[in-house]
Amino acid sequence: MSDEINKQLFQRLVQPHFERLYRLAFRLTGRKPEAEDLFQELLIKAYGKLDDLVAIEEPGSWLSRVMYNLFIDEQRRFARRRMHTVEEGFLPVDGIEGFAGNESPEQDQRRLEKLNQLDLALKQLSDEHRLIVLLHDAEGYKLDEIHTLIGIPVGTVKSRLHRARARLREILTETGTFS
Amino acid sequence: MNNSDLERQDQEILELLKDYPAPTADAGFYEHALARATHEGSRRQRNRWVMTGFGSAIAAGLVLWFVGATFLATPNLPQPEDSIPGITMTLEEPRTVNLVFASAAALDAATLTVTLPDGIELAGFPGQREITWQTSLVEGKNFLPLELIALSSVGGEVLARLEHDDRDRTFRLRVEVS
Numbered sequence: 001m002s003d004e005i006n007k008q009l010f011q012r013l014v015q016p017h018f019e020r021l022y023r024l025a026f027r028l029t030g031r032k033p034e035a036e037d038l039f040q041e042l043l044i045k046a047y048g049k050l051d052d053l054v055a056i057e058e059p060g061s062w063l064s065r066v067m068y069n070l071f072i073d074e075q076r077r078f079a080r081r082r083m084h085t086v087e088e089g090f091l092p093v094d095g096i097e098g099f100a101g102n103e104s105p106e107q108d109q110r111r112l113e114k115l116n117q118l119d120l121a122l123k124q125l126s127d128e129h130r131l132i133v134l135l136h137d138a139e140g141y142k143l144d145e146i147h148t149l150i151g152i153p154v155g156t157v158k159s160r161l162h163r164a165r166a167r168l169r170e171i172l173t174e175t176g177t178f179s
Numbered sequence: 180m181n182n183s184d185l186e187r188q189d190q191e192i193l194e195l196l197k198d199y200p201a202p203t204a205d206a207g208f209y210e211h212a213l214a215r216a217t218h219e220g221s222r223r224q225r226n227r228w229v230m231t232g233f234g235s236a237i238a239a240g241l242v243l244w245f246v247g248a249t250f251l252a253t254p255n256l257p258q259p260e261d262s263i264p265g266i267t268m269t270l271e272e273p274r275t276v277n278l279v280f281a282s283a284a285a286l287d288a289a290t291l292t293v294t295l296p297d298g299i300e301l302a303g304f305p306g307q308r309e310i311t312w313q314t315s316l317v318e319g320k321n322f323l324p325l326e327l328i329a330l331s332s333v334g335g336e337v338l339a340r341l342e343h344d345d346r347d348r349t350f351r352l353r354v355e356v357s
Contacts, residue, residue, distance in 0.1 A: 007217040018209050026201045036208065037303055043216035111198070118195045137196040169188050178188050 009054065010047055017060040020139075024064055027134045028071045041074070042067045061148060068149050114177055121171040129164035136161055263336075265353035268329045273302055276352070278323045278339060286316040290342040293325065296335025299354055302326035329356040 021042065025035035045066060046053055056062045122130050135141040135149070136157075143161075147154045172178060268274050292311045295301060303326075304310050327337070337352040 003217075010217060011213060014213070015209075018204075022204050022209075023201045032202050033305070035202075036204070036212075040212050040215060040303060043212050047216045114195055115198060115200075118192070118199060122199075133196065134199070137193055138199045138201075165189060165192060168192055169185070172192065173188070178191060 006050060010050055013053055013059050014043065014046060014063065017063055020060065021063055021067060023139060024067060024135075025071075027131065027139060028068065038067060038071055038074075041070050045070060061145070064149050117172060117175050117177040118168070121168050121175070121177075124171055125164055125167060129160055129167065132157060132160045133164040133168065137165075263351045263353050265355060267355045267357055268299075268327065268334075270329050270332055270356055273326050273328045275324050275326050276337075278325060278350075278352075279321065285318045286343050288343070289314055289316055291323070292338075292340040292342070294338040294340070295327075296333070296337065296354070298329060298331030298333045298356070299335060299337065300328045300330060302328055327354070329354070332356045 022035065022039055025038040025042070026032065029035045029038055042063065046063060049066075053059055053062065122134070125133070131150070132146060135146050136143070141149070143154050143157050146157045150157075152160075266274070266276060290311060290313050292309060293301065294309050295307075297308075301307070301310055325337075334354045334356045337354055339350045339352070341348050341350070
């Protein structure tokens with residue numbers, strides 16, 4: 001195949017999954033620059049495996065798995081960079097500022113405060129628990145999708161999700177977040 | 180606390196999580212990422228050692244270091260200035276420098292740290308002066324392409340520090356900007 005045909009084929013296969021992959025990259029790394037770096041690494045790797053990609057029934061799942069594996073392989077690098085910025089918070093500033101409220105200013109402000117409390121609570125979870133709760137409850141991944149993505153049994157996914165939520169509830173209760 | 184309180188709190192957490200924001204990509208990011216991936220393809224794996232034919236590495240700037248089997252055990256003596264390899268870059272024009280380490284033996288779990296002078300950046304790592312990879316060296320030639328961008332005309336030295344166990348060796352690359 002010519003380079004141009006390869007490029008077009010690649011684009012057709014990966015483009016429908018861009019937004020979901022971008023969000024996954026962000027949930028994995030916790031910061032936009034690292035997420036974009038991971039996203040770029042994924043595309044480079046995936047293009048090098050175009051022959052495999054063409055033959056795959058569900059490119060979205062495959063791409064997510066490749067991204068997760070890339071992240072695990074490079075975790076040392078990402079973790080190192082995250083350590084430098086831990087005081088900046090897990091939630092991006094533009095995320096909070098970009099929160100689109102649709103209630104009264106007071107209610108929106110209260111909601112924003114709760115999101116900040118949630119952000120702090122999430123930071124207290126282990127990496128495994130945080131990732132699972134974010135993928136399931138924030139991104140809407142199904143249990144078996146998480147199982148496929150990170151390679152742990154569905155039962156383990158469930159129990160980690162349960163523990164993560166319980167821990168979040170505990171932290172948010174301590175901080176007086178609930179109404 | 181009774182069960183209905185717990186259920187209400189769980190529900191509130193779920194609603195908050197649904198609103199927990201994630202950024203969206205900037206305009207043009209996807210197009211740029213796609214173009215970069217397809218143009219540079221699999222050879223553009225900057226965080227992986229890729230063993231490759233020596234000839235194919237010569238297209239761009241190339242710096243070759245020989246890594247002897249006992250190189251890490253030898254003292255890290257100062258390099259004479261005239262023996263430091265150098266490249267000349269054009270301001271704000273990306274240039275790929277291929278670092279080639281010819282290793283006499285395989286080395287597992289080696290760490291490479293690239294330190295950049297002010298005004299020189301590694302593509303994809305804006306603002307970072309130090310980038311670290313963990314990798315293994317195969318016996319033979321190990322090829323690492325680095326895409327550098329000069330943001331000022333000052334130039335300087337790019338340092339590549341290779342560590343294995345408790346030993347290390349630093350290699351220097353002089354960069355001039357025209």
